[in-house]
Amino acid sequence: MTINGIGNNQDTTGSAMGFGASAAKSPGRKSSPAECETCKNRKYQDGSDEMVSFKSAAHISPNASGSRVRAHEQEHVNNAFKKASMENGKVISASVSIRTNVCPECGRTYVSGGETNTQIKYFNEDNPYQKGKKTADSAVYSGMHVNIAG
Secondary structure, eight states: OEEEEEEOOOOTTSSSSOTTOOOSOOTTOSSOGGGOHHHHHOEEEEOSSSOOSOSSOEEOOTTTHHHHHHHHHHHHHHHHHHHHHHTTEEEEEEEEEEEEEEOTTTOOEEEEEEEEEEEEEEOOTTOHHHHHHHHHHHHHHTTTTOOOOO
């Protein structure tokens, strides 16, 4: 459940880098963010076996990479909740990690990828141990939240 940056993107502002791309070259860098070929050719691709966006490598501009990667990782979280509800399960945890990097050519910071980890607990109502646990729990929890005032 990960998306990794390897990519390229053009936006509608006319510049390959998008709004706010500096034309000034920083000291020690090969190019300015507006002229950076590495950023222009960076592509993102999902490495999971789920049906989500970015199954084919696609370019995302550095300005849009944060929101696009977060939206993509949210697809994985939504899939986990959908799978749990369809298979008598419950999502115990869902965490998303977003990675950033610095372009070696122009020095621009960009979101380079993300990873989603989910844990789903499945309930097996036919299991005799599960039935026994329910019976034992009902004795412990019955009457626990009773309001006797009144």
